[in-house]
Amino acid sequence: MNAQHGAVHISPDHDRLMTTAAELFVTVAEEAIAGRGRAHIALTGGSTPRSLYQLLATPAYQSRIDWARVEIWFGDERSVPPDHQDSNYGMADAALLSHVPLPAGNIHRMEGEVRPVEVAAQRYSDALSASFALAPGMLPRFDLIWLGMGPDGHCASLFPGTAALDVTDRTCVANHVPQLQTDRITLTFPVLNNAARVAFLVAGEEKAGMVARVLEDRRVGNEPPLPSQRIHPTSGQLLWLLDIDAAGQLQQ
Secondary structure, rough: OOOOOEEEEEEEEEEHHHHHHHHHHHHHHHHHHHOOOEEEEOOOHHHHHHHHHHHHOOOOHHHHOHHEEEEEEEEEOOOOOOOOOOOOHHHHHHHHHHHOOOOOHHHHOOOHHHHOOHHHHHHHHHHHHHOOOOOOOOOOOOOOOEEEOOOOOOOOOOOOOOOHHOOOOOOEEEEEOOOOOEEEEEEEHHHOOOOOOOEEEEHHHHHHHHHHHHOOOOOOOOOOOOHHOOOOOOOOOEEEEEOOOOOOOOOO
């Protein structure tokens, strides 16, 4: 199924959604490694991605990936230490990273414990510049960026009405989220939209209304596009991987 905001793949249940996502991860890693010798993949947080990471950690999947040639990044992070229960890195590490033969230097976490958070964001920008050998003004090109979608339509830590939505001259920024009374670290829209593939992974009936609103452009009055509607890869592919429950209110 194709929609205005990308190609949509609907799985009949949660398990097959995870299988579809895992196969995409493997395919992207294989193609990138075969083409350039490395695969750069950015992970996301949340309960649905946790299921994907746990599946990738099983022998059937982890044996299909040359982990020594995979570089793991993160799309965003909370302002917490890596061992905190809310840490995106901590979740990914427990579900996947600690179970596969990834060299420590291939894992690039955002330092959510660093204060001020602007310093952590700048460090991540510097890490991106170094790893991707970026000249000034250039953007990293990820092979795959995983995204979830919040009930307010946010993705990464790009929340409606926040300052980071308007940043175009930096790759990673601190973003104050007043509705949650917290600060986050996030990649910016230019980076997300420069990826070769961006994949939203969304499951559950509670997301169905927002999925329909985003994919079918159901706007209220003259409201601006939601953050998830602003993901339009400039020279890449946008995928929406949904289970049947999350797709339940789509009319197409």
